[in-house]
Amino acid sequence: xxxxxxxxxxxxxxxxxxxxxxxxxxxxxxxxxxxxxxxxxxxxxxxxxxxxxxxxxxxxxxxxxxxxxxxxxxxxxxxxxxxxxxxxxxxxxxxxxxxxxxxxxxxxxxxxxxxxxxxxxxxxxxxxxxxxxxxxxxxxxxxxxxxxxxxxxxxxxxxxxxxxxxxxxxxxxxxxxxxxxxxxxxxxxxxxxxxxxxxxxxxxxxxxxxxxxxxxxxxxxxxxxxxxxxxxxxxxxxxxxxxxxxxxxxxxxxxxxxxxxxxxxxxxxxxxxxxxxxxxxxxxxxxxxx
Amino acid sequence: xxxxxxxxxxxxxxxxxxxxxxxxxxxxxxxxxxxxxxxxxxxxxxxxxxxxxxxxxxxxxxxxxxxxxxxxxxxxxxxxxxxxxxxxxxxxxxxxxxxxxxxxxxxxxxxxxxxxxxxxxxxxxxxxxxxxxxxxxxxxxxxxxxxxxxxxxxxxxxxxxxxxxxxxxxxxxxxxxxxxxxxxxxxxxxxxxxxxxxxxxxxxxxxxxxxxxxxxxxxxxxxxxxxxxxxxxxxxxxxxxxxxxxxxxx
Ligand SMILES: Nc1ncnc2c1ncn2[C@@H]1O[C@H](COP(=O)(O)OP(=O)(O)OP(=O)(O)O)[C@@H](O)[C@H]1O
Ligand SMILES: [Mg+2]
Numbered sequence: 185x186x187x188x189x190x191x192x193x194x195x196x197x198x199x200x201x202x203x204x205x206x207x208x209x210x211x212x213x214x215x216x217x218x219x220x221x222x223x224x225x226x227x228x229x230x231x232x233x234x235x236x237x238x239x240x241x242x243x244x245x246x247x248x249x250x251x252x253x254x255x256x257x258x259x260x261x262x263x264x265x266x267x268x269x270x271x272x273x274x275x276x277x278x279x280x281x282x283x284x285x286x287x288x289x290x291x292x293x294x295x296x297x298x299x300x301x302x303x304x305x306x307x308x309x310x311x312x313x314x315x316x317x318x319x320x321x322x323x324x325x326x327x328x329x330x331x332x333x334x335x336x337x338x339x340x341x342x343x344x345x346x347x348x349x350x351x352x353x354x355x356x357x358x359x360x361x362x363x364x365x366x367x368x369x370x371x372x373x374x375x376x377x378x379x380x381x382x383x384x385x386x387x388x389x390x391x392x393x394x395x396x397x398x399x400x401x402x403x404x405x406x407x408x409x410x411x412x413x414x415x416x417x418x419x420x421x422x423x424x425x426x427x428x429x430x431x432x433x434x435x436x437x438x439x440x441x442x443x444x445x446x447x448x449x450x451x452x453x454x455x456x457x458x459x460x461x462x463x464x465x466x467x468x469x470x471x472x473x474x
Numbered sequence: 475x476x477x478x479x480x481x482x483x484x485x486x487x488x489x490x491x492x493x494x495x496x497x498x499x500x501x502x503x504x505x506x507x508x509x510x511x512x513x514x515x516x517x518x519x520x521x522x523x524x525x526x527x528x529x530x531x532x533x534x535x536x537x538x539x540x541x542x543x544x545x546x547x548x549x550x551x552x553x554x555x556x557x558x559x560x561x562x563x564x565x566x567x568x569x570x571x572x573x574x575x576x577x578x579x580x581x582x583x584x585x586x587x588x589x590x591x592x593x594x595x596x597x598x599x600x601x602x603x604x605x606x607x608x609x610x611x612x613x614x615x616x617x618x619x620x621x622x623x624x625x626x627x628x629x630x631x632x633x634x635x636x637x638x639x640x641x642x643x644x645x646x647x648x649x650x651x652x653x654x655x656x657x658x659x660x661x662x663x664x665x666x667x668x669x670x671x672x673x674x675x676x677x678x679x680x681x682x683x684x685x686x687x688x689x690x691x692x693x694x695x696x697x698x699x700x701x702x703x704x705x706x707x708x709x710x711x712x713x714x715x716x717x718x719x720x721x722x723x724x
Binding site: 349352353355356359360362363364365366367368369370371 | 538539540559560561564565569570571572576577578579580581585588589590592593637638641
C-alpha cells in the first residue's frame with residue numbers, strides 16, 4: 185500500500201516536472217493561434233533552434249545552458265518576429281489550410297537546413313545531473329531546474345500579456361482585430377510581437393531540453409506533437425488552459441510510461457487526444473469558436 | 475435645443491472637417507459605393523440614413539480603411555486620408571464605433587476603455603478620459619471589473635461608445651448605435667449623442683432610426699443603392715414627403 189502511494193506520487197511528480205516544459209512550449213503555440221488564427225507547425229523547429237543555440241555555445245565556450253537562455257531568447261525572438269513580418273503575416277487572413285501548408289513548409293526548410301549545416305549527429309549538453317530524495321519520491325535535479333525556469337518564463341509571459349500595454353494590445357488583437365485597429369492598435373506590430381514572443385518561449389524550451397534530451401535536427405517533431413496535445417487538452421488560445429493541459433499531459437505520459445513502454449505511452453496520449461476532440465473539442469478552458 | 479448657440483450655418487463651409495468626395499468603394503471585386511459625397515463640419519451631427527444594403531456602413535468603412543476606395547477622395551482636417559488605415563486615423567482624432575456593439579468580450583469594461591486609450595500616452599490625460607467616460611455612463615463605473623462579453627446589449631454599446639471617446643476625438647463615426655437595443659437604451663443613446671454634440675464633438679451617425687436621427691441632425695444624407703439620393707438639414711429631410719413616405723411610415 186505504502187509503496188503504491190509512493191509510486192503514484194513519483195509518477196505525479198515526474199509528470200508535473202515534464203508538464204512545466206510542455207507549458208512553456210505550448211504557451212507560444214496557443215498565443216500565436218489566439219492572435220493570428222495560425223497553427224504554427226514550425227513551432228517545434230523553433231525549439232530545435234533554441235536547443236542548438238545552447239549546444240553550439242557550449243561547444244564553443246563551455247557556456248552553461250541556463251546562461252545560454254540570455255542568448256537563445258533574444259535570438260529566437262528576432263527569428264520569430266522577422267519570420268512573422270515577412271512570411272507568416274501574408275497568410276494571417278487566409279484559410280487555415282493555407283497557413284498550415286506554409287508553416288509545414290517552413291518546418292521542412294528549417295529542419296533540412298539544420299541537417300545540412302549541423303548534420304544528423306546527436307548532440308547533448310552535459311550539465312547538472314543526479315537527483316535527491318523527497319520522502320520516497322526521487323527528484324531529478326536537471327528536470328527540477330528546467331521545470332522551475334519554465335514556470336518562471338511562462339509566468340512572465342502571462343504577466344506581460346495581462347498587465348502591459350502591448351500585452352493587452354495583443355489580447356485585444358486576438359479578440360477582435362478590427363476593433364483593435366479602431367482603437368489605434370497597429371495589429372501588424374501586435375502580431376509580429378506575439379510571434380516573436382512565442383518563438384522566444386519555444387527557443388527557451390529548446391535550450392532547457394538541450395540538457396535533458398538529445399539534440400538533433402528532427403527533434404522538434406515529437407515536441408510539436410506534445411505541444412499540440414497540450415492545446416487540444418487546454419483549449420486553443422487559452423494561456424491558463426495550456427498550463428493545465430501541459431500538467432495533465434505530463435502526468436498521463438509519466439503514468440503510461442510507468443505502466444507500460446514508451447511507445448504505449450505515446451499511444452495513450454493519442455487516444456486521450458481523440459477522446460478529448462470528441463467530447464470537448466474546444467478544450468478544458470477554451471471557449472467554443474463563434 | 476434652445477438659444478444661446480451661435481447661428482447655425484446651413485450650407486457646408488469651403489473646408490469641412492471631413493469630406494467624402496465622389497467616393498467609389500467596395501470589398502474585393504464587389505463595388506458597393508458608386509460615387510458618394512458627404513461632409514461633416516466641426517461640431518456638427520450629420521445623419522446617414524437609407525434602406526438596408528444602401529452602403530451606409532460601407533461609407534464609414536471606406537473612411538476608416540476597412541473598405542477599399544477605388545476612386546474619389548476622403549479629406550479630414552485639410553489632409554488627404556483616402557485609404558489610411560483606422561489605427562492611423564485615431565491619433566488624428568477620428569474615433570470609429572462599428573456596427574454590432576463590438577467589444578473585447580474577454581476583457582473587463584475597464585480594459586476595454588483602456589484599449590480605447592491605447593494611443594493616449596499621457597497618464598494624466600488617460601485618467602481624465604476615464605473619469606469623463608465613467609461620468610457619462612455611471613453604469614459602466616459600477617461594472618468596471620465585469621467582463622464586457624457578459625453585459626447586456628445596451629451596456630455593450632455604452633462600452634463601445636465609451637471606448638471611442640477615450641481618445642477625446644474631434645470626429646466620431648457611429649454605425650447604428652441604437653440598433654437592436656431596448657427602448658430605454660435607445661433613448662439613452664440619443665441623449666448621449668445630443669450631449670456629445672453640445673460638447674462640440676462632430677459626429678457622422680448611421681442610423682435605422684431615421685426620425686430620431688433627423689430630429690437631432692444638423693445635416694443628413696439619404697443614400698440608396700450606393701448613391702446619394704437626398705440631402706439637407708435634418709429638418710428638411712424630416713419634412714420631405716419622400717423621406718416621410720419611405721422611412722417614416724406616412
Ligand atoms: N465585407 C463585405 N464583402 C462583400 N460585400 C459586402 C461586405 N460588407 C458589405 N457588403 C455588401 O455591400 C452592400 C452594402 O452593405 P452595407 O453594410 O454598407 O449596407 P448598410 O447600408 O450599412 O446596410 P444595413 O442597414 O443592413 O447595415 C451590401 O450589398 C452588402 O452585401
Ligand atoms: Mg450597416
